[in-house]
Amino acid sequence: MQVIFESRDADGSHLRDLSVERVRFALRRLTALVPWAKVQFSDVNGPRGGVDKRCQVELKTEGAGTVVIASLARDWRTALDRSLNRATRVLRRSLQRGQKPARGRSAKLALDS
16 A cells, blocks of 8 residues: 655654554555555644644545545644544445445345346
């Protein structure tokens, strides 16, 4: 899996290795389905502080298309973990939705054919 890291903030660029490691760990079971991931860090408010660390995770997949999740937090690590948690949950849900067996009338019609 190729992981691309971008940061518009000098403090965020120090987390490059940690971010790549966390993405690979979070997607370890979905690596075959996600050939490309992108992590972007940005500081929304600048030096004013507050809940302004933004992490956006973009996952490109073969079956589920592109999944883009962004989250805000007080620090970079929390924003990254929240984004990865939501992205993996959405990705798993969309992949399961595509693999569910047909039910009801359409399933009976498929079996009769």
